Structure formats: structure tokens, C-alpha cells
Amino acid sequence: MRLLGINLLFQGKAIQSNKSPNLNFRGNLGRTQVDTVSFKGNNERLDQELIDYLKSVKKSEKLDFEKVKKYITDGADPNAKDKNGQTPLHITARSNSTDIIEFLIKSGADANIKDKYSVSPLHEAACFKANEALELLIKNGADVNAKDRDGDTPSHIAAMKGNKEVLETLIRHKADIKAKNQNGATPSDTAAKFEHYDVAQYLRYKMQER
Template identity: 95%
Template sequence: MRLLGINLLFQGKAIQSNKSPNLNFRGNLGRTQVDTVSFKGNNEKLDQELIDYLKSVKKSEKLDFEKVKKYITDGADPNAKDKNGQTPLHITARSNSTDIIEFLIKSGADANIKDKYSVSPLHEAACFKANEALELLIKNGTDVNAKDRDGDTPSHIAAMKGNKEVLETLIRYKADIKATNKNGLNPCGTAAKFEHYDVAQYLKYKMQDRSLDF
């Protein structure tokens, strides 16, 4: 039996003879075990550089698509995480960078990935009123009713921030505005708590709309 052109029988005999593995042995890919470790280390370095770049750009500035593309094509992981579990998608969702979001997803980024607080990229988009990013994420399979560690959905976050436009988009994509968080509040109650009374009134009306029963 062969795997990548390496004879497994040969490997088995090496183990039986109690010989140390030859770290300079090259398979069909032409890469030694030492090379592989070095390659992995280089990828981790690229991951960190990508995260650092994305976090360094101010909200008022535009992210450089070509720069992000180069990091990914050079081997950076589109699902790389910082110490809080935030990924490139979390960061680009905040900045409403739809071109980069689309590229990251096509490159394998998980649209439903969560950080260590169970915050998804959609929560970030809802928080920062990034409506175009929000819609793009939803179209790529993001859960509109995902909950963070406090039980807040993206609708709760939008209500908390008074982002009516974001709420309109979420409702259009069947977000459950009757869902409650760990404090027993739905988005309407959350909007009222944060004194966004116009948003609370809008949500109250929508909750009474029978066409939203799905």
C-alpha cells in the first residue's frame, strides 16, 4: 500500500528495527520532516502577520485587498485566530470590507466561526452597522440566530446599538426577533433597556406582524 508514493511497508520495518526516523528522508513532495516543521512555522508567522495587519487598520481607513490576498495565497490560514479567537472574518466584518469577506470565504473561511466569547462575524457586523457585510455573510450561510455567551443574537446586538437598518436586514432574512438572551430579554426589550425607543417600537410592531411567523 502506498501513500503519497511512500511505501508503508518500508516505514513499518523502520519502526520494528527501533531506528530513529531519518528527518532528511524526502517523499515525493521533496520535503523533509525538518522542512515540514519549518513550513508550518512560517504559516503560523503569516497567520499572525495577517491578523496584526487587519487589526492595525483604523475604522476610517480601507483595508488593502491585495495585501490580504497575498497573505492568503502565501499560506496564511483564513481561519487564523488571535488570543481572543477572533479571525480575519470577524475583523473584516466590522469594517464592512465585502470584497475581502467574499475572498476569505472563497478561500475557506468559516462564516459561522466563533471567538472565545461565542461571538460570530455576524455579531460583529451587526454591532458596527456593517449592513453590506452582514448581508453577504448571511448569503454565505451564516446563522442569523447564532448566540454569544450571553445568549445575544445579532438582532440583540443591533437592538443594543440602535441599528434599525441592520435589524431590517436581519428580519428580511428570517431572524427570530422573539428569541431571548440569558437575561430573558428579546431584541425589543434590549432596545428599550438601552433607550433606543424608536427601535423598540419598530421591533414591537414587527413582533405583532403575523407574516413574520415562520
């Protein structure tokens, strides 16, 4: 009987807990539940607007630092993702916008964040020959040996594009140029495959040094 009484007590509390919530109750931040939903919705809108803006700017054009700053200070998430998992840092890394990259990182952007294909901002910088962005990302902890879905490192991507200057930077920061992707190819193999023979030769020489 005592156990039955305890069970009935718990059931009674459960019923009470199912009462309609008080939407006007204010939590620790002074917001009601309605305020919280509205706040979240506004932030998601800002996230989308920030990403849309960054994507809309052509590579030949300069991104507006003040505009990006306003989105972030108004509540946009520096790690917001589009449908492919690309973040503001992925997009700005492509454009070599070091002022914005630095601001995003200071605002909490993850230098090692990956999209749905496991591509990091450093992969993007390597692909688009954004050497200054590459340096800044590495300075802020970006992994020079990060692998994407195909096992390609930033060195593989730079080799594929024939970006020798980027490779020099990666090597200076201890990138593993002997790393193999899922097809068993090194960056040197990748450079040769895409007919960047001078880059392939340079990488083979650097591999012999190690």
C-alpha cells in the same frame, strides 16, 4: 510458547520503531520532516502577520485588498485565530470590507466561525452597523440566529446599538426577533434597556406581525 514468540516479535518491532527518525526522508509532497516543520512555522508567522495587519487598520481607513490576498496566497490560514479566537472574517466584518470578506470566504473562511466568546462574524457586522458585510455573510450561509456566550443573537446586538437598518436586514432574512438571551430579554427588551425606544417600538410592531 507460541504466544511468547509472538509477543517477542511485537516487542522487537516496537524497539525498531523507536530508532531515530530519518529527517531527510521525503514524503508524498516531496518534503523532509525539517521542511514540514519550517513550512508550518512560516504559515503560523503569516497567520499572525495577517491578523496584526487587519487589527492595525483604523475603522475609518480602508483595508488593502491586495495585501490581504498576498498573505492568503502565500499560505496564511483564512480561519486563523488570535488569542481571543477572532479570525480575519471577524475583523473585516467590522470594517464592512465586502471585497475582502468575499475573497476570504472563497478561500475557505467559515462564515459561522466563533471566537472564544461564541461571537460570530455576523455579530460583529451587526454591532458595527456594517450592513453590506451583513448581507454578504448571510448570502454565504451565516446563521442569522447564532447565539454568543450570553445568548445574544445578531438581532440583540443590533438592538443594543440601535442599528435599525441592520435589524431590517436581519428581519428580511427571517431572523427570530422573539429569541431570548440568557437573561430572558428579546431584542426589543434590549433596545429599550439601552434607551433606543424607537427601535424597541419598531421591533414590538414586527413581533406582532409574526
